[in-house]
Amino acid sequence: MQAPQTSLNLYLKRRRRRRIIIIISGLCFMVVIVALIFYALQDKAGFFRIPSDITAADKISHRLLRLGGYVENGSVKRETGANIRFYVTDFHHKQEVRFNGILPDLFREGQGVIAEGRFADNGVFIADRVLAKHDEKYVPKDVADRIKAAEGRETKNSLPGRAVLPDK
Amino acid sequence: MIIECGHFLLILALAVSLYQAVVPLIGWFCGDIIAMRSARFTAIMVFALVALSYAALTYAYVISDFSVMNVAQNSHSEKPLFFKITGVWGNHEGSMLLWVLILTFFSALVAVFGKNLPLNLAALVLVCQSFIAGAFLAFILFTSNPFARLLPPALQGRDLNPVLQDVGLALHPPMLYLGYVGFSVCFSFAIAALLCGRVDAAFGRWVRPWALLSWFCLTWGITAGSYWAYYELGWGGYWFWDPVENASLMPWLSGTALLHSALVLEKRSALKIWTVLLAIITFSFSLLGTFLVRSGILTSVHSFATDPARGLAILAILGFFIGCALLLFAFRAPAIKNSGLFRPVSRESALILNNLFLMAAAATVLAGTLYPLLVESLTGEKISVGAPFFNLTIGALFLPLLLIVPFGPLLGWKRGDIAAAAERLWLAFAAAIAAFALTLYLDHGKAVLAAAGIGLAFWAIFGALTDLISKSGGWKTPLSARARRLKNLPAAFWGTAFAHMGLGVSLFGIIAVAGFEQEYIGNLAPGQAVDLAGNKVVFDGYKSENRDNFQENRLYFTIKHQGKILGQVTASRRFFPSQNAQTTETGLFNRGFSQYYIAPGDYNKDGSAVLHIWWKPNVLCIWLGGLLMMTGAVLSLADRRRQRGAPAGKKVKPAAGANLPERVAREA
Incomplete structure (x- = not known):
């Protein structure tokens, strides 16, 4: 029973880590987009x-x-x-x-x-x-x-x- | 009498759609099969009622019944029959009636073709459709009745806006509305699936044809509208970033995202929550578009008339549907379990990236469109957000999107090999570099950015071709086998290739015009000529004529190359006495995909005319790309795999099976 338990733990850990990476990169993407919009609005609006x-x-x-x-x-x-x-x-x-x-x-x-x-x-x-x-x-x-x-x-x-x- | 009948039929349609909204819903609660079944019949009935009512209004236009207010304000007895018919939707009341007609048409389509849907789901879809139809029917009847009488009747109508007296009006608004309103079916499916609490691969399978159909119509509407604006308005542009154009672009962008995410849901049963949300957002954008156009809140060339009461009513409808849908989503979405697992490099991930960029583009368009309203209500300062903003933001977002487009179809589901995909894309890469170098060489190294843009366009075009080539076989496959395989390839693959190629072709046209157009502005007397893009444009003279309901001043031109006549072209200005208005008919002369574009201006006392002449290289590619995208949608719709078999039973089982390991993992 021991072996599958640890591999499952490892699997869950990797999953969690991947989820964190996805969330962080998603946030970065959103920050970039919002910054782009604000920059363009400041600069380009007439x-x-x-x-x-x-x-x-x-x-x-x-x-x-x-x-x-x-x-x-x-x-x-x-x-x-x-x-x-x-x-x-x-x-x-x-x-x-x-x-x-x-x-x-x-x-x-x-x-x-x-x-x-x-x-x-x-x-x-x-x-x-x-x-x-x-x-x-x-x-x-x-x-x-x-x-x-x-x-x-x-x-x-x-x-x-x-x-x-x-x-x- | 017929007018009153039309009005009465419309009221009846409202009553029946209220029945359809309430009774099957109660039937769903109580498990009453007969009540749920009735939705199907009533959906067809509401469509028939609205269609008859619409026919009554058309009849009033055709016989020029000026005792009807709407006809008196927007028609004229001398107007050609064709424009009498298209003029029905060239005004606020008529266009809202067309909107509802199309909505009920789609409900009827669902009722007729949705026979293999589970009964409760079909009933809920039709309930949701009839809620929308009921709201808009009530809106028409209470705030903008097209059948209102005018007492005493007018002797003559005030005529349709001359700019709208064009074939463009026949093609552009109905197709645009078909696109806008078609997404209501996806919206209704999303609501029904949330209410049933079941979102699985079958949902993707049901939603996708409707999304494809609506997307096809919307693409058509936008393409036709853009070409119409190009030749009718005489500004030489094809897209003005007008708020109303933006209103049609937003559902297009999110509809494109929906098409792709529904694909993931259908094939891999992943992205469930996201697809449902996209279906809701897409139709919300359609409603927002309707609100922006019909309320006149934004200054635009498209707004017919401004009436605050109407704007508020549409805003209330908009708020109700979006609010309820998002509320339902917030309550039910956490119960949906995603099942399809995939690696960071896979077709799923590529499609997620596509969705991210498309939705970010939609968000920037939304921000740019609503920002002036926000600033005005907060500070009172009036600002305008136009082309410079949108070109920068959309350009920045579409650049990476176009770079990854060719990779998507080459990556495998679940886990993909990016190196292998890159290796297969060598042809596209070579074509892009060659196009870049050739453009730089022909232009003597001046327009680096434009050359890079053309390289990117070729990357997208040849990337799409690479997909087809690699599906037909490897290095050593003989040509005959390749041809056979290509022939047997499911139509959906061709659809993908065509749509992606269309993207590249459109980009090519846009960049070519932006980077390499030439223009001449000035006076030309009859007999004078101007050199433009290697050819001579000779102004031959002009002639006045009286036509149906306008006077026309025609200007004749000849295009010559080294003394040889290439062709002749006519531009004209029209004066409409009934409206005391003037329109410009631009002269267009095709050279391959390129055009000479001649916009006539005023005449001077010495007999010369003010002219604005453009050379627009490869301008037709912009709309050709749209045509290719539409072809892609048709091919995907026609795919044999979609037509065969009942979608419900077959698809659910493997999805449930795929669920299993994950459920075990979670419970452990």
């Missing part, structure tokens, strides 16, 4: 701004930003090639944006827009991508929320072209 929110730090940092607001009426200028220049406004401040490419089908003056890109050294916002998703009644949700919040802060109540979410 902030959302409307022109009133832009800080001096934003202009220097060259971080990826999403600039939201309305395309100012009469501000869209075509330059050489496919270069386009326009102003994004939240009716308090405005920001010059440059974009090289084809504007989306729904891009229009006076309509809501989100420009994704970075600030150049001269303080102009260089957009890599311009998003416009709306009909006459729709303004991107982020933009509408933000402008509403800014309205509340500054207690001004002149908001032409009111941000209205689509009816049901």
Whole structure:
């Protein structure tokens, strides 16, 4: 009886050791994944701004930003090639944006827009991508929320072209 | 009248599915066989009722009945018939009805094809399905009734969003929903197995075909949606890391993990708890996807309309099902005993690694998708998490995954020999190195990373081929014998090879486009040309036309190589007066698997047009890989071994036998 008992003990011990190794390596894996996610979120997430929110730090940092607001009426200028220049406004401040490419089908003056890109050294916002998703009644949700919040802060109540979410 | 009938049938479907949720469950408690049997019939009945109701709504769209609110808001009498039919699911109410239609369709499939399932298990699966169906039917009836009337009726409809007036709408959402909702069957099986307290190899055998079928549809939906976005939106991209795309990617990732772990459960009766959990998680991701899309909580190109009440209702349904499932899991899982033992180097371990990486990828996608919501609710700061985040994290996770993929099928069950597998992979290794070197040489040593990526793609492709070659024989096997063996190989092996090859082919397309695409942005006047990727793209001119429900501005191009015409291509912009909206139809010109991609912009006063022209090398491989993966799923489903024999009785016995030594060991 003695011999199988010890071999069984040995077997159980090895099993336990293997289980500990598996748990530890699993934990290490999870730590690495969580670290990766956090690092990437810190480094790669882009902030959302409307022109009133832009800080001096934003202009220097060259971080990826999403600039939201309305395309100012009469501000869209075509330059050489496919270069386009326009102003994004939240009716308090405005920001010059440059974009090289084809504007989306729904891009229009006076309509809501989100420009994704970075600030150049001269303080102009260089957009890599311009998003416009709306009909006459729709303004991107982020933009509408933000402008509403800014309205509340500054207690001004002149908001032409009111941000209205689509009816049901 | 037909509209009211449709509404009534939907209410009836809710009533019957409530019966189906309650009566067989009571029957299960009391051991009443007749009550349990009734689930099968009612499942088919609910499907028939919902299908008729759906047909009624389609009828309203076809005859353009603008006294129905839903039709008036989303259709137009001049819209082509095809888009009238597909437009039924191009809006919130209709798409939810399609969702439930597919859910009840799957329940009916279980009822029809699940004849060899144990009665109590089949009844519980159908009970769980009807709980889900009942919740969503109630959701439709109480918050988003597609049959609501409009008084007075509208004279003309507001038309479908022009972007959605495309064949893509016919292919993409229904297949995506089939995939999403198909995983509900796996979920229901998991719940039923937990309630019965019996999870064994047979469970893996039952769940796997459903997982395969759903995975096939989901892959189709994602592939079709990606190609649709590529040619319709005119941004030149095929994947935007939009929250809603992420919502479809998460169930795909965890569904892929489920496929693999169910394989281990089926063949080796190991990973029981994990497979059950994966089945629950996968459908939870599907529900989460539905919530993200339908609640409009995230800004996305896909959200139709935002209504907080709907979002809350779906959140409640989501919370109820996920919460109950996880609670049940927490109570019942400890009672499940794992039996299959295996060594650290074995096919089981390889599949566990695959599961780890896939679930970690799903977790990063989840984190990236929900992080903006979390930050906004905590600090009020609005942030966006986009391509840079996902490319980094998914890239970091898929790199090791792709490295180990070719090893998996070459390792034996229970204990594998990694050195022998590596030896057999010499061909794949050589192909990878050759592809790497050739890319570097052609590119004059500039794009090292892209070349490495292409090497990795070839590693995956040839790794999958190596698996087939090594299964056909050794060094000295004559070719005729090899061919015969390959022919007799079970379809499932071919399925594995195709799916893994598809992974490599997709990666090849992704890397080729990311590393070697060329573009031109600028003005071209008619008659002018631009040099791109060795060929000339000549802008011939444009023409305006009036079509069914839109005006079209067509731009004509000719692709030339050293004066010789290779072909012609048309791009266009369409203006839809009914919606005062404009869409872009990109011009695509194929050269093998590569494409010229022409996106037209505005016109200038001097008659020139703003154009964005891309050369996309091997871009079609991205979707070809998806097709290969789908082929793999079909082959696995068609495997003869799966079709033969009754799964229940045969499989359980060896599993119980395998249990024995371990039980003895534990008791000793």
